[in-house]
Amino acid sequence: MSAAPLAVVMPCFNEAARLPLLLADLAAAPAGLLAELVVVDGGSRDGTPQLARLGGAQVIHSQASRGWQLQRGVAATTAPWLLLLHVDARLQPGWPEALQRAMAAPAAAWAFDLAVQGPGLPLRLLEFAVRLRSQLRQLPYGDQGLLLPRALLERAGGIPPLPLMEDLLLIQRLQRLAPIRRLGCSLQVNGRRWQRQGVLATTWRNARLRQAWRRGMSPQQLADRYYGSAGAKPLISPECG
Incomplete structure (x- = not known):
């Protein structure tokens, strides 16, 4: 099949x-797959925007809030399909074919399988648990990437402009509208967070944050709790677990 035009949107800091x-x-x-490549920078001071331009991306500047950055990036694109990615991820062999198969299938949202960089049984068990979930x-969750038709995202109300839990709220909205399927291909993420804090401790903390959110705590309060102070590390979210 001829690949549908695809816009890739990546928030970064x-x-x-x-x-x-x-x-x-x-x-x-492959030629014809990527129509637009957008990096939405949240105020980086390490040369990230310059590197993004050198890599062929359009750069948009924004406040450092992943939900808001994703919303800004999506608004700057026009392609009928969207791929939302975190920038500490690495695409694995076979990803273009997986995306093309998904875009040829009946309307749905799609996510990669999680692969965490680093050795050890705890990380492999984490990957297995995420795959089952x-x-x-x-x-x-957001660090698995999300491929979806623009029309479906619009029906879901777009990206929630939240400092935390924007991915979980979006998935909950999408679940009411269409299936959310696995692409059958992995996306490798940096394992520094789990290696530094431990898989069990990180998973437990993230689960408590999600529970607090479901009980009604505001996204800003959750962000303050997670980051230690508002906006301290705006692009790391409590995912996986």
């Missing part, structure tokens, strides 16, 4: 060490 790797992955896409509950 001080990711000069990792963004070029993801841009290199995207540069390997995505398969059985249709509940991927």
Whole structure:
């Protein structure tokens, strides 16, 4: 099939060490797959915007809030399909074919399987648990990437402009409208958070944050709790677990 035009939107903040790797992955896409490549920078001071431009991306400047950045990036594109990615991710072999198969299928949202960089049984168990959650509950989180038709995102009300939990709220809205399926291809994320804090401790903390959100705590309060102070690390969210 002829691939549907695709816009890739990536929020970032001080990711000069990792963004070029993801841009290199995207540069390997076959002709006709990627129509637009947008990086939405939240005030980086490490040269991230300059590197993004060198990698062929359009750069948009925004306040450092991932939900707001994603919303700004989507608004700057026109392609009928959207791929939302975190910039500390690496696309794995076979990703273009997986996206093309998904775009040829009946309307749905799609997420990658999570692969966490680093050795050790705890990380492999984490990957397995995320895969089960995505398969059985249709509940991927933002660091698994999200591929979806623009029309479906618009029906869901767009990206929630929240400082935290924007991915979970969006998935909950999408679940009411269409299936959320696995792409059958992995997306590798940086394992520094789990290695530094431990898989169990990180998973427990993230679960408590999600529970507080479901009980009605405001996204800003959650962000303050998670980051320690408002906006301290605006692009790391409590995912996976």
